[in-house]
Amino acid sequence: MTYIPTKEGTLYLSVFLDIYSRKIVGWAMGRHMRDQLVTDAFKQAYQRECPKEGLIVHTDQGSQYTGSRFQELLRQKKCQSSMSRKGNPYDNALMESFYKTLKRELINDAHFTTIEQAQLEIFKYIETYYNPKRLHSALGYQSPLEFERRNH
Template sequence: MLDLFSRRIVGWQTSHRIDRQLVCDTFNYAMARQGYPTGVMVHSDQGSQYCSRDFRALLLKNDCTQSMSRRGNCWDNAVTESFFHTLKGHVVHGSVFSTRKEVNAVLFDYIEIYYNRVRRHSANGWLSPEAFEQKYFKNLEGSIVHDTV
């Protein structure tokens, strides 16, 4: 799961297949990691896993709004599509993995160490997701202090 505000990957999992359990587990992981924010909009394509009763109930339980791309229109989900294109180019293409543990280790390094902390994004003023969030909250903190003085 990708936070559109900062481009940070807030939740990810691996599985043998893309199914409702994977989507629900990833959502739960992302929500726990972000401190269970309310009012979140969750955007996806129209895959059956995102239309499942279990996933929709999970969104409702967590006060989240569901948004879906138009059928067959990758442009509606361009930020996520771009992330997967980048991931495949940097990690997947040309790689051979022996175990799921190896895949998870490589993905962890790429997502948690490189992508979220180092990789710069034009949408963030050429800051990494982590640096962008830090700058935003520092500025927000400063504006609150100035407003109360």
């Protein structure tokens, strides 16, 4: 999870990223850093992607991910939870890289006045820029959606 400052207060963002294509497959935003944000983002990702049984879900060790609600959701969906040991953030490195990119390309210079404004701009960033247009060197300088189309 990451946070986005606004003049109205803090907005929290939870995102799930497909490691293969770097596509943001699920995301949720809210005013609180509760596990509901994580479960909402995961449910969106699961509904959009319809993964096979055994999906490995990499996260950090935050309480929202280690808590019973999220872990039970993973069990219900027959997904496998994966977390690195404390001090070894390898399982979640791509997610942290996305948050760093989001902040560099959108958040840092935005100075959002309202939470609603931040939500709209983040929605546009993910759905109309990051997934369909943003080029990734790890994908041969293709966008996540272009990479998926060419490699599925």
